[in-house]
Amino acid sequence: MRESCHRRNGSLVRIHPDAMVQRMGFASGSVSFKRFAVLGDAPASVDQNMLDALSANALRPSEVGVPEEAEYGWSGGRHILDANFSFDNNVYADALLLGLRVDSNKVPGDLKKAYQLMEEEAAASTNPSGFISKNQKKDVKDIVRRRVDDELRDGRHRRSKLVPILWDLPSQTLYTPAAGKNQELLLEIFERTFGLSLLPLSAGSIAMRQLEPRGKRRDYEDLRPTRFVPGPEGDGQFPEYPWVAKGPEPKDFLGNEFLLWLWNEADHKGGVVALEGGGDASVLIDRSLDLDCAYGISGRDSLRAEGPTRMPEARDALRSGKLPRKAGFVYESAGLQFSFTLNAETFAFGTVKLPEVEDAENPRVVFEERIGMLRDLCRSFDALFGTFLKRRASSTWDTETTNLRRWIQQPQKASAAA
Numbered sequence: 001m002r003e004s005c006h007r008r009n010g011s012l013v014r015i016h017p018d019a020m021v022q023r024m025g026f027a028s029g030s031v032s033f034k035r036f037a038v039l040g041d042a043p044a045s046v047d048q049n050m051l052d053a054l055s056a057n058a059l060r061p062s063e064v065g066v067p068e069e070a071e072y073g074w075s076g077g078r079h080i081l082d083a084n085f086s087f088d089n090n091v092y093a094d095a096l097l098l099g100l101r102v103d104s105n106k107v108p109g110d111l112k113k114a115y116q117l118m119e120e121e122a123a124a125s126t127n128p129s130g131f132i133s134k135n136q137k138k139d140v141k142d143i144v145r146r147r148v149d150d151e152l153r154d155g156r157h158r159r160s161k162l163v164p165i166l167w168d169l170p171s172q173t174l175y176t177p178a179a180g181k182n183q184e185l186l187l188e189i190f191e192r193t194f195g196l197s198l199l200p201l202s203a204g205s206i207a208m209r210q211l212e213p214r215g216k217r218r219d220y221e222d223l224r225p226t227r228f229v230p231g232p233e234g235d236g237q238f239p240e241y242p243w244v245a246k247g248p249e250p251k252d253f254l255g256n257e258f259l260l261w262l263w264n265e266a267d268h269k270g271g272v273v274a275l276e277g278g279g280d281a282s283v284l285i286d287r288s289l290d291l292d293c294a295y296g297i298s299g300r301d302s303l304r305a306e307g308p309t310r311m312p313e314a315r316d317a318l319r320s321g322k323l324p325r326k327a328g329f330v331y332e333s334a335g336l337q338f339s340f341t342l343n344a345e346t347f348a349f350g351t352v353k354l355p356e357v358e359d360a361e362n363p364r365v366v367f368e369e370r371i372g373m374l375r376d377l378c379r380s381f382d383a384l385f386g387t388f389l390k391r392r393a394s395s396t397w398d399t400e401t402t403n404l405r406r407w408i409q410q411p412q413k414a415s416a417a418a
Helices: 048-056 109-124 134-153 180-194 203-214 217-222 253-268 312-319 363-392 397-409 412-417
Strands: 004-008 011-015 031-039 070-075 095-105 158-168 173-176 197-200 272-274 280-293 300-305 322-333 336-343 349-353
Touching: 048 180, 070 180, 095 180, 109 134, 158 180, 158 363, 180 197, 203 217, 203 253, 203 363, 253 272, 253 280, 253 322, 253 363, 253 397, 272 363, 280 312, 280 363, 300 312, 300 322, 312 322, 312 397, 322 363, 336 363, 349 363, 363 397
Parallel strands: none
Antiparallel strands: 004 011, 031 173, 031 197, 031 349, 070 095, 095 158, 158 173, 272 280, 280 300, 280 322, 322 336, 336 349
């Protein structure tokens, strides 16, 4: 059986392949994730200091006193109560696997109201008038507060959630489905634990990271939304992308334009699209397609069918000023086939189905192969995005825009035959 080796305090540590691989989120089944770039002087491989830092910031709920309404910290990731970190359980294929545990300690408002009404009714029943006095109301508040605190102390209202995290050290990329408040907590505790910051890899930030090394920073900064169809106020009106205007990255509209461009490329080239840097990929938009009005006028369309881009409603949506925001894909590159959904702005991958791992010797090998497949998928899809960006940031984009406008206005039947 094959063993894995990792460095611990300067010495190589052999990890037995039979070490338990019970890893939430990434070890089996479909996976969903967003990506974050790790910024700063990050270690090249996992060492004991990293595991110790995780342990020091693990969530171990206090058994004394009233807990805070929200608590969070690292988890070993095997289960919600796992606070142990080791090479055997957390290190796979140069990647660190762990979890972010988030606990909420809050008595439901309706329950607190019920406690108060019950106590008030009991107090009022002892009065000849049948009404509760002001002093009794104060007493009731104290009684309810003590009851609520007692219930919080014994954990009756604790709700725990485990967010899976994969830190790929060779590429310094974090994979996790953390979003919203959980994302905020992740960014805070990651910097507190490791002294490193996390950059969400959305369409706009990925574009910057690809274009700047090519000397295209000024071109990136000058990018503005493309007008593919006339706006409600005429040809002079350009898309506003209201969902991007409210977000943190103003260039995320590039993801919407990328999906439109990819749709057209697949439509005209049999689904085979060249990758920046060499090779190609087979792309099929399948099962789902969500479009939204870039002018904030005509609303949103959600199409569900095999080959949704072939539906008449899809091209009608484009003509009305809508652009893709999310799509389902069947994607093949370098002999590997994946299916997933992609959010155009955040580049969040949803329900990714990875190829089956064949002839694996043990669960650890399966897991490490799956990690490699995730890397391959993201590397290939980023290269596909790179093909688009090369054209988008060049003088040929005007010609591309003209072709896209003509394609959008074509009747569906004529386009399919093109």
